[in-house]
Structures are given as structure tokens and as C-alpha cells.
Amino acid sequence: MTNPTNANKTRHYEGNPQKNSPALGATLAYLGINGLLALLHGSQGCSSFIRLQLSRHYKEPIPLNSTALLEDSVIFGGWEHLKKGIEVAADKYKPQIIGVMSTGLTETYGDDMVSALSSLRSERPDLKELPIVLSSTPDYMGSMQEGYQRTVEALLTTLAGPSSKTLEPSGSKFNSTFNDVSVPSIALLPGCHLTPGDVDELKEIVMEFGFSPITIPDLSISLDGHAELEAAPVVQGGTLLEDFQRLSKCKACLSFGLSMETSGEILKRTHEIPHHNFPSITGLAASDEFVLTLAKLSSKPIPEKLLRQRSRLLDTLADYHDQLGSLKTAIALEMDLLYSLASCLVEVGAEISVALAASRAGIHKLSLPIPIEVGDLETLEERGGRSRLIIANSNGRQAAGVLKLPHLRAGLPVFDWVGYPQKCWIGYSGTQQFLFDTLNSLS
Amino acid sequence: MFTNLTKLDLKDKKCMSDAGSPKLCMKALPGEGAERSCAYDGARVVLMPITDAAHLVHGPIACAGNSWDNRGARSSGSQLFRRGLTTDIMENDVIYGGETKLKDSILEIAANHDPKAIFVYATCVSSLIGDDVEKICQEAETELTIPVIAVNCPGFLGDKNIGNRIAGEVLYDRVIGTGSGPSEKIPLSINLIGEYNIAGDLWGVLPDLKNLGIKLQTAITGDAKFEDLRSAHRASLNVLICSKSLTNLVRKMEIRYGIPFMEGSFYGIHDTSETLIKIAKALGDPDLLERTLVYVGKKEEETRKVIAGYKALLENKQAVLFTGGVKTWSMVSTLAELGINILAGGTQNSTPEDFQRMKELMDPSAQIIEDTSSAGFLKIIAEKKPDLIVAGGKTKYLAHKTRTPFLDINHGRKLPYAGYEGMITFAETLTRTVLSPVWGHLRRKFPPKEGEQVD
Structure with a gap:
């Protein structure tokens, strides 16, 4: 094996994968942008599987279009299909923005998306003004987290550049931010390990310090499962297009999850604003760091409400220190979430018996008391036996069944426990909830 | 190594001019939002319920990773078919080829999971990089005591129907009639x-x-x-x-x-x-x-005695029917049995014959859903304002946004609807859905206008 961090050294296949495809991560990022039509450049199965997977996790309709590639495009390339796809989608659905992601199929034969787009724009001058984001997400590189990361980067480089034009406010009813100029703005870049519920809390905490958040992408108002949707094949809710123009006025940029660090650096470079990356905001120390940073940025004292939440968390730690201390946990998740949850457990005295990441991203930069390895859920099944608890997505149910261990659902997909997308496991009160959920899953 | 499409007996697949009839020319327009699936999906749907076999997907993570163990097919015995197995093609495999990895994987799966057979699915990427899945399967088979069967179903060959056919072809060529037991017919x-x-x-x-x-x-x-x-x-x-x-x-x-x-x-x-x-x-x-x-x-x-109570509650309700493919016409008569009128009906993956049959069974006044995308489906709901929607799972959460009772009849459902027993379950579930108090809450305007009563 060429990969020293790979846990399944003895086999070449992936058994019960915990990975999702990068294009699924791209879809997720696009789903947080209001008025966006997501167009997958690939075969119809690629988009069909993504829709099904996200829809059984979020219990929401997932608008995702495709260029519907067939045999002829394998021979002649999908370049014309991509042009046609953008054109048809733009004409039929009139989106405010189109987000394209590639797949293993199109990356293998090497479709040049950039030239397809510029060729289309010269043929159709009326589409010149339509913002179109291109994200390269070959299925054979990385996992959901990488696809999401690359897509947020593509969104920022395409839409948040210094030269991009000022857009008229679209007057959407999903107003994600305050319009009051006296309130300082702050840019938030949540990673794909955060649920809509987490992002909601993130915004709340930031607002406690008197900031108006611009969140990219903002799943807390698009995939939060609200009933006021209209029948449209474009994203409803999420970051407004004009919010991208306001990024230059932000006081700072905060990115969450190590995978979001590069996106934060893009904003730092483009708009010369300070950038802070928080690999985790679950756990006491991680929340402390986050809150102290906000206090410093705002030059305000820490709000009483947050201190109260902190105090409650401390009390919980005291009350359950013994149960937490005897907890031996096997975890398999995408890297950012793995690190967030595992470091929180380590911090309260629990032991991590197995730590399996879905892909290699960040594996050498983040550390736990035991080595983090890349592994699938079959590895979890092979190695998790001497633990008391499994933390993995719903697909970990086979491993949990074989090992007869309790299984706390986390990550994506979670389809057999209700309410996961609304769960909040960040900040003081979210950390407290995470510890409650962990302990309750044992009984 | 591409599957020979002419082998697939596509004679009955002529395109129909009727509006809303299934498009079977294997061409979907890019960007149109047709939401059909691919040949690989079609093949796995047919073959994966072989419960004591291992199903190995030779492709990148998008093919197996997003889809394994996601169907409601159930087994009375082995659960091996539910295991997600893939070679997880990575960048290096794309460059250097994935044949060695595939062969190693087959041998390891045979050793680790004791399958009765291994089905190996080719995908878009494995086909493009020129991996000869057929050859590798033959090679592996000589080293093992079980059949290793290649399924050439790269997604770009077409939609789900093509994949179903490929699976049928594989069963015919490689499975049926290959046992060592007797071969005389078993009566009845x-x-x-x-x-x-x-x-x-x-x-x-x-x-x-x-x-x-x-x-x-x-x-x-x-x-x-x-x-x-x-x-x-x-x-x-x-x-x-x-x-x-x-x-x-x-x-x-x-x-x-x-x-x-x-x-x-x-x-x-x-x-x-x-x-x-x-x-x-x-x-x-x-x-x-x-x-x-x-x-x-x-x-x-x-059965009629048992469902009479449900029928009384459902009689004259107005429904919109939209299926992914199978069972469309059958569902028309099932709904009629319960006294439900069909306002509009449509289907996405059916054959032209199935479509015709559905049309004949429906009341002439019923509308055929022409635009089979989600958008088209929702437009019909908005126009017709039905009392209930009976459709496949993928429209479920969209349908809920229209605040209309919805029953899933596709592969995501949890309850069996087949046979006489299934009819009772169906009637029971449908009644529960239609009469659920939640729809009233969803439709109630809030906050109430001044002077209005909150009820």
C-alpha cells in the first residue's frame, strides 16, 4: 500500500464505505446559496444517487439537475452537453445563479468546463451576466468534505472577487442578514460537518456579540426543513447573491473545520480582512477559544447568556465525569466532524479506541491521543469490538449490529434517527447536548 | 468491453408520440431535469436482492458510496447483499488502471465473506480507463470455487431500464441453468x-x-x-x-x-x-x-369486508398518481377499488405498454402528466389540488411542501402492499395518511386575522 495512514492494509476493497462522493459535498455547498440551480456534469445516475442520499438524510426535496451524459458523450466528450445543459437550465428554470460540479466520468475524459462556459457566453450574450460557478469534483479524489471545500472555494473566487459588480438586492423573503450598516458584519464559513442546527447556533452566538453574520453557504435557512417552500427546482433560502458583494466590508472572517481554512484564506487575501480558523467548536476549550476571539474582535465583554451556558456545561462535566471517563469510543466520520467530536470526548476523560476518517484530508494536521487512520465501516466492525460505543453515520448500523454495541448517529447519512439535521452540538450548550446524547445512547 | 446494446432485445422499445408517455429513446436532454437514473442503478436494482452473493462495484465512491444498502429489499436469510463493497477507484487507479486492485478485491471478498457468488459491476470510470472487468472475473474465477460474474453496466449506457435488461441478460447467460442438480420441470x-x-x-x-x-x-x-x-x-x-x-x-x-x-x-x-x-x-x-x-x-x-371501513372513509377522494415505473396501471385499479378518483396520472420509467394500459384504465377525464420533472409534477398538484398524492419516494418531500397527504409506493417504503394482505395494509396506511390531523395544522393560516377564531 502506498498510503501509510490507511487502516485496511490487508485489503484492497472498501467494505461498507463511510465516504460520500465529492460531488455530493459540492451539492451540499450549493444548496446553501439562494436562487441557485445545481447542475451536475455527469450521468443521470450520479445525480439520482446524490438526491436520494441527501433527501433521506434531510427529509427534504433536493433540487439537482444533470447534463445527462450518455454513450455518445463518452466518445465525443461532454463539452457540448455541458453548454447545452447550462443553456437549457437557464432558459427553463431562470435561476439567479448556476452551480456546476464535475464527476469521475467527465474528469476522466477531461472536459474543460472553463472553455465550455466561455464558448457558451460568446454564443449566448444574454447569458453573459448570469453568474455561473464551476467546481471540479472528480469522484476518485477525496470524500464529501473535499467536494464541499472545493465548491465553497469556487463560490468565493467566482462571486466574491474584488472586481465583481454590485448586484441589486433581489428582495427575497429569505433575508439572511441585517441591512443596517451600523452593525458590523462578519463572514462565517461553516464546514460540511455542521448541521443546519449548528449553523443556526453559530449565527446566534455571533449576533450575541453585536455582529451581523454573512454565512457562506447558509444551510440553516435552506435545509432546515421549513414548510414554506415553493415548487421550484432552485435553492430556496441560503446565502443571498448580494451578500457576496458585502464580504469586503466584513470586520473578519471566521472559518469552521480545518477544511474551510483555505476558503478563509481566500477572503483574507481578496479583501484584506483578518481570518481565524476553528478546527472545532465542540467542546469546552474549543468553545472558549471561539468566544474569546469574538470578544476580542467586538471589544465587548462575553455576554451573560453565554457565561451562563458555560457554567451549565461545567456542572454537567462534574455531574457525569465518571460515566464520561469510563467511555471507550470507536469513531468513524469525515475528518472535521471526527476531530470535533473525538477531541471533545478526550477533553472530558473519555478514551478513543478507534478513529477512522473517511479520507486523508487534514489527517497529518489534526491529532488525537491515538493515530487517526483512513478507514471504512468494515474496519470499524473489525476493530471496534473492545469499545463501549460506536459513533458513525447510519450506515454504521451493520457494524453496531455485529458488535452488539450502542451506536450514536452522526455525520451523513443519518436516516434512521429523526431530527439529526436540526441537532446542535456546537458552543457551550451544544457541547452539553452532545454529551447528553452520547450518554443517553448508552442506555 | 461495452455491453452490446443490440443484444438487449430492444424491439419493444419504440417511442410513442403520446404526450407524457415514457421517453424510451434513451435520450434525456441535458439540463432538463428529467431525474431518471443510470444503467448501473438499473442493474443493481435487479441483481442486489440475490442475498447470499457479494456485490462488488468497480468504480469510484460515487457509484457505491452514495447508494449502498439504500433499498427496502428484504431477506429471510443472508444479509450479505446489504454490504457495500467497492474497489473505490482513486486517482492512481485512473492513471495506472484498476485491474490488479479489482482482482485482489475479488479474492479478498471471497475469503472474508464466504459469498455463494460475486457479481462485479463495471461503471463509467472503470469502462473509460479500459479495465477489462470480464477478463479479471474469469481469472479470479479460476482461483476460486464460486462463480465471479461481470455485469457490464456503465451508467452512460442509458437509463434504468437498460440496466434492468443488462441484469436480465447476465442472469440468463451466467446464472440460470448453471447448477449441477436435475433440470426436469417441477410441476406447479x-x-x-x-x-x-x-x-x-x-x-x-x-x-x-x-x-x-x-x-x-x-x-x-x-x-x-x-x-x-x-x-x-x-x-x-x-x-x-x-x-x-x-x-x-x-x-x-x-x-x-x-x-x-x-x-x-x-x-x-x-x-x-x-x-x-x-x-x-x-x-x-x-x-x-x-x-x-x-x-x-x-x-x-x-378482504373487501375488512377494507369496507376504509373505503367508506376514502370514497370519492381525488388523487394524483405518479409512479417511477412499475405498477402504474395496477395502482389505478387499486385506488379504484377504494373508491378513489384519479384526477391526473403519470409515469416516468414505464414501458409504452404499461403507459397505454394505465391510460385505458383511468377515467377519460383524468389528465396525463406530461412534464415528468419535479416541477411539472408540482404544477399539476397546484392546479388539481388533490386530496392525496400516491407516488414514488423521490417526490415525497416535495409533495409535503404542497401540504397534501402523500403515500410512498416505491422502494423506500416500510410496509408491504402486495397480495390480499397487502391490500389491507395499503388501505389502512392510505386512510391513516389522508385522515391525519397534521394536514389541517399545515393548512391553517397563522397568525389568524383580527376577529378570526383560532380553532
């Missing part, structure tokens, strides 16, 4: 073709077959064991359950093994009875036919 035995045992549908029909003395050789494929499939050619009759995507298989089985085939459906009282009688007739046993006629009469009466 049948195969159910295109029955995937979703939510245990098959188990709802088995008691009726058993009571009549009909032996189920195997379902192709639902709760299927590899050995049973190998002797599928010993059945006296093939019964094609609704979906005609496996027509190629039954035609070929008729020619090679002399097994006649018929179509049938176990959805609804009428279709269940009709199918049982047709089976009895086709098996040519006068005694069986007599038994069956008495049996279905009794069963119909029993």
Missing part, C-alpha cells in the same frame, strides 16, 4: 420475475401460493438465493410482475427452456385474483384452477 412451480421483495412484498403473496399448492421456485430477484436462481429453469411458468424491463429474460427462457410466461400483478384485490387465476390456467391443472376460483372468491370477500 413458478418464478416471479421483477419482484424485489420491497418491504417484504413477496412474503405477502407466498401464503396464497402455498395455500393453492403452487411452488415458488424463485423470485427474480427478491429474497433470492443463488442456488435457487440457478435452477430457475425448472419452473413451469414465468410470471412477470408488472415491470416489463425483464421481458428479454422471459422471452429467452421461453425459447431455451420452454417456459411460457405471463404478466401479472399482486397489487390490489382485482389484479391479485386475476393473476392467481391466470397462473392456474397457465399451469394447465384443472384441479388447481377449480381450487383457485374458490379460493380467490373467498379471499376477495374476506
Whole structure:
């Protein structure tokens, strides 16, 4: 094996994968942008599987279009299909923005998306003004987290550049931010390990310090499962297009999850604003760091409400220190979430018996008391036996069944426990909830 | 190594001019939002319910990673089929080829999981980089004692129907008739073709077959064991359950093994009875036919008695019906049995014949859903304002946004709807959905206007 961090050294296949495809991560990022039509450049199965997977996790309709590639495009390339796809989608659905992601199929034969787009724009001058984001997400590189990361980067480089034009406010009813100029703005870049519920809390905490958040992408108002949707094949809710123009006025940029660090650096470079990356905001120390940073940025004292939440968390730690201390946990998740949850457990005295990441991203930069390895859920099944608890997505149910261990659902997909997308496991009160959920899953 | 499409017996796939009829020319327009799936998906749907086999997907993570263990096909025995197995093609494999990795994987899976057979699915990327899946499977087979079967189903070959056919072809070439046991026909035995045992549908029909003395050789494929499939050619009759995507298989089985085939459906009282009688007739046993006629009469009466209460509650409700493919026409008569009127109907993956049949069964005033994208479907809901929607799972959460009662009849559901027992479950579930108090809450305006009562 060429990969020293790979846990399944003895086999070449992936058994019960915990990975999702990068294009699924791209879809997720696009789903947080209001008025966006997501167009997958690939075969119809690629988009069909993504829709099904996200829809059984979020219990929401997932608008995702495709260029519907067939045999002829394998021979002649999908370049014309991509042009046609953008054109048809733009004409039929009139989106405010189109987000394209590639797949293993199109990356293998090497479709040049950039030239397809510029060729289309010269043929159709009326589409010149339509913002179109291109994200390269070959299925054979990385996992959901990488696809999401690359897509947020593509969104920022395409839409948040210094030269991009000022857009008229679209007057959407999903107003994600305050319009009051006296309130300082702050840019938030949540990673794909955060649920809509987490992002909601993130915004709340930031607002406690008197900031108006611009969140990219903002799943807390698009995939939060609200009933006021209209029948449209474009994203409803999420970051407004004009919010991208306001990024230059932000006081700072905060990115969450190590995978979001590069996106934060893009904003730092483009708009010369300070950038802070928080690999985790679950756990006491991680929340402390986050809150102290906000206090410093705002030059305000820490709000009483947050201190109260902190105090409650401390009390919980005291009350359950013994149960937490005897907890031996096997975890398999995408890297950012793995690190967030595992470091929180380590911090309260629990032991991590197995730590399996879905892909290699960040594996050498983040550390736990035991080595983090890349592994699938079959590895979890092979190695998790001497633990008391499994933390993995719903697909970990086979491993949990074989090992007869309790299984706390986390990550994506979670389809057999209700309410996961609304769960909040960040900040003081979210950390407290995470510890409650962990302990309750044992009984 | 591409699958030869002309081999797939596409004769019955002519395009129809009727608006809203399934587009079977294998062409979907880019950007149109047709939301159909791919050939790989079609093949796995048919083959994965072979429960004691391992199913290895030779592709990048998008093919298996996003989809494994996501269907409701159930097993009475081995759970091996639910395991997600893939070679997880990575960048280096794209550059250097994935054949070695594939062969190692096959051998390791055989050692680790003790499968009765291994099905290996080729995908878009494995085909593009030129991996010869067929050759690798043959090589691996010589080192093992079990069949290793290549399924050439890269997604770009077409939609789900093409994949279904490819799977049928594979079963015919590599599985059926390959056992070492006897091959004479078993009297009064049948195969159910295109029955995937979703939510245990098959188990709802088995008691009726058993009571009549009909032996189920195997379902192709639902709760299927590899050995049973190998002797599928010993059945006296093939019964094609609704979906005609496996027509190629039954035609070929008729020619090679002399097994006649018929179509049938176990959805609804009428279709269940009709199918049982047709089976009895086709098996040519006068005694069986007599038994069956008495049996279905009794069963119909029993079932109608039980569902009468539900019918009273559902009578004259207005429905919109939209299916992913199979069972569309069968669902029309099932809803009619409960006194439900169909305002509009549509289907996405059916064959032209299925579509015609649905059209004939529906009231002439019912509208055909022409635009089968989600947007088109929702437009019909907005126009027709039905009391309930009966459709496949993928429209479920969109339908909920219209605040209309919705029943999932596709592969995501948890309850079996086949046979007489299934009809009762169906009526019960539908009633619960339609009469659920939540729809009232969803439709109530809040906050109330001044002077209005909050009720």
C-alpha cells in the first residue's frame, strides 16, 4: 500500500464505505446559496444517487439537475452537453445563479468546463451576466468534505472577487442578514460537518456579540426543513447573491473545520480582512477559544447568556465525569466532524479506541491521543469490538449490529434517527447536548 | 468491453408520440431535469436482492458510496447483499488502471465473506480507463470455487431500464441453468420475475401460493438465493410482475427452456385474483384452477369486508398518481377499488405498454402528466389540488411542501402492499395518511386575522 495512514492494509476493497462522493459535498455547498440551480456534469445516475442520499438524510426535496451524459458523450466528450445543459437550465428554470460540479466520468475524459462556459457566453450574450460557478469534483479524489471545500472555494473566487459588480438586492423573503450598516458584519464559513442546527447556533452566538453574520453557504435557512417552500427546482433560502458583494466590508472572517481554512484564506487575501480558523467548536476549550476571539474582535465583554451556558456545561462535566471517563469510543466520520467530536470526548476523560476518517484530508494536521487512520465501516466492525460505543453515520448500523454495541448517529447519512439535521452540538450548550446524547445512547 | 446494446432485445422499445408517455429513446436532454437514473442503478436494482452473493462495484465512491444498502429489499436469510463493497477507484487507479486492485478485491471478498457468488459491476470510470472487468472475473474465477460474474453496466449506457435488461441478460447467460442438480420441470412451480421483495412484498403473496399448492421456485430477484436462481429453469411458468424491463429474460427462457410466461400483478384485490387465476390456467391443472376460483372468491370477500371501513372513509377522494415505473396501471385499479378518483396520472420509467394500459384504465377525464420533472409534477398538484398524492419516494418531500397527504409506493417504503394482505395494509396506511390531523395544522393560516377564531 502506498498510503501509510490507511487502516485496511490487508485489503484492497472498501467494505461498507463511510465516504460520500465529492460531488455530493459540492451539492451540499450549493444548496446553501439562494436562487441557485445545481447542475451536475455527469450521468443521470450520479445525480439520482446524490438526491436520494441527501433527501433521506434531510427529509427534504433536493433540487439537482444533470447534463445527462450518455454513450455518445463518452466518445465525443461532454463539452457540448455541458453548454447545452447550462443553456437549457437557464432558459427553463431562470435561476439567479448556476452551480456546476464535475464527476469521475467527465474528469476522466477531461472536459474543460472553463472553455465550455466561455464558448457558451460568446454564443449566448444574454447569458453573459448570469453568474455561473464551476467546481471540479472528480469522484476518485477525496470524500464529501473535499467536494464541499472545493465548491465553497469556487463560490468565493467566482462571486466574491474584488472586481465583481454590485448586484441589486433581489428582495427575497429569505433575508439572511441585517441591512443596517451600523452593525458590523462578519463572514462565517461553516464546514460540511455542521448541521443546519449548528449553523443556526453559530449565527446566534455571533449576533450575541453585536455582529451581523454573512454565512457562506447558509444551510440553516435552506435545509432546515421549513414548510414554506415553493415548487421550484432552485435553492430556496441560503446565502443571498448580494451578500457576496458585502464580504469586503466584513470586520473578519471566521472559518469552521480545518477544511474551510483555505476558503478563509481566500477572503483574507481578496479583501484584506483578518481570518481565524476553528478546527472545532465542540467542546469546552474549543468553545472558549471561539468566544474569546469574538470578544476580542467586538471589544465587548462575553455576554451573560453565554457565561451562563458555560457554567451549565461545567456542572454537567462534574455531574457525569465518571460515566464520561469510563467511555471507550470507536469513531468513524469525515475528518472535521471526527476531530470535533473525538477531541471533545478526550477533553472530558473519555478514551478513543478507534478513529477512522473517511479520507486523508487534514489527517497529518489534526491529532488525537491515538493515530487517526483512513478507514471504512468494515474496519470499524473489525476493530471496534473492545469499545463501549460506536459513533458513525447510519450506515454504521451493520457494524453496531455485529458488535452488539450502542451506536450514536452522526455525520451523513443519518436516516434512521429523526431530527439529526436540526441537532446542535456546537458552543457551550451544544457541547452539553452532545454529551447528553452520547450518554443517553448508552442506555 | 461495452455491453452490446443490440443484444438487449430492444424491439419493444419504440417511442410513442403520446404526450407524457415514457421517453424510451434513451435520450434525456441535458439540463432538463428529467431525474431518471443510470444503467448501473438499473442493474443493481435487479441483481442486489440475490442475498447470499457479494456485490462488488468497480468504480469510484460515487457509484457505491452514495447508494449502498439504500433499498427496502428484504431477506429471510443472508444479509450479505446489504454490504457495500467497492474497489473505490482513486486517482492512481485512473492513471495506472484498476485491474490488479479489482482482482485482489475479488479474492479478498471471497475469503472474508464466504459469498455463494460475486457479481462485479463495471461503471463509467472503470469502462473509460479500459479495465477489462470480464477478463479479471474469469481469472479470479479460476482461483476460486464460486462463480465471479461481470455485469457490464456503465451508467452512460442509458437509463434504468437498460440496466434492468443488462441484469436480465447476465442472469440468463451466467446464472440460470448453471447448477449441477436435475433440470426436469417441477410441476406447479413458478418464478416471479421483477419482484424485489420491497418491504417484504413477496412474503405477502407466498401464503396464497402455498395455500393453492403452487411452488415458488424463485423470485427474480427478491429474497433470492443463488442456488435457487440457478435452477430457475425448472419452473413451469414465468410470471412477470408488472415491470416489463425483464421481458428479454422471459422471452429467452421461453425459447431455451420452454417456459411460457405471463404478466401479472399482486397489487390490489382485482389484479391479485386475476393473476392467481391466470397462473392456474397457465399451469394447465384443472384441479388447481377449480381450487383457485374458490379460493380467490373467498379471499376477495374476506378482504373487501375488512377494507369496507376504509373505503367508506376514502370514497370519492381525488388523487394524483405518479409512479417511477412499475405498477402504474395496477395502482389505478387499486385506488379504484377504494373508491378513489384519479384526477391526473403519470409515469416516468414505464414501458409504452404499461403507459397505454394505465391510460385505458383511468377515467377519460383524468389528465396525463406530461412534464415528468419535479416541477411539472408540482404544477399539476397546484392546479388539481388533490386530496392525496400516491407516488414514488423521490417526490415525497416535495409533495409535503404542497401540504397534501402523500403515500410512498416505491422502494423506500416500510410496509408491504402486495397480495390480499397487502391490500389491507395499503388501505389502512392510505386512510391513516389522508385522515391525519397534521394536514389541517399545515393548512391553517397563522397568525389568524383580527376577529378570526383560532380553532
